[in-house]
Amino acid sequence: MFTHQRELRIEWGDCDPADIVFYPRYFAFFDASTGALFEAMGCSLRDVRRQANQVGFPMVDTRSQFYKPSKYGDIVLIESQISEVGHASFGIQHRLFNDGKLAVECSEKRVWAGLNEQGELKAQAIPDSVRKRMLA
Structure with a gap:
């Protein structure tokens, strides 16, 4: 299945007073990484929205496990x-x-x-052209 990697520098505004990443920021990082994954597949959200009545791909469930804190200035790698x-x-x-x-x-x-x-917002079949890219 399609994989993408990107580096990210932890900024001061990502951190709490203990100088570690405030956990909701990780969800923002991962949401941006989903966008980067689709861009790398050649299927940007802008492209998706150009299709007739397409809105995008809203999240219906997310879960995380935290093993090691990240701090201001750290360079992290996100693999999606x-x-x-x-x-x-x-x-x-x-x-x-x-x-x-x-x-x-x-x-x-x-x-x-x-x-x-x-x-009304409704689930729709993933277009075959996108499905092929996802499975690559």
């Missing part, structure tokens, strides 16, 4: 991988490494979504 592909949903696994050691794991489940005729 498509972990499963269903009809209208897919999973992503993120692993954040600090100094070569696993610091945080996160799993996401997202749904391919668009607007129906009534303008």
Whole structure:
């Protein structure tokens, strides 16, 4: 399944008074990493939204485990991988490494979504062109 890596420098605003990353910031890192993963697949959110009535891929579940803190100034590596592909949903696994050691794991489940005729947000089948990229 498709995998992407990106480096990130921990900024002062990411940290709490103990000088470690405030845990909600990790979810922002992983959300941005999902966007970077799709960009690397050649399928940006802008491209998705250009398709008829497509909104994007909202998250319906996320879970994390924290093993090692990261601090201001640390350079971390986030590895993101498509972990499963269903009809209208897919999973992503993120692993954040600090100094070569696993610091945080996160799993996401997202749904391919668009607007129906009534303008309501509904799950839709993942387009075949995107599915092929996810499975590459």
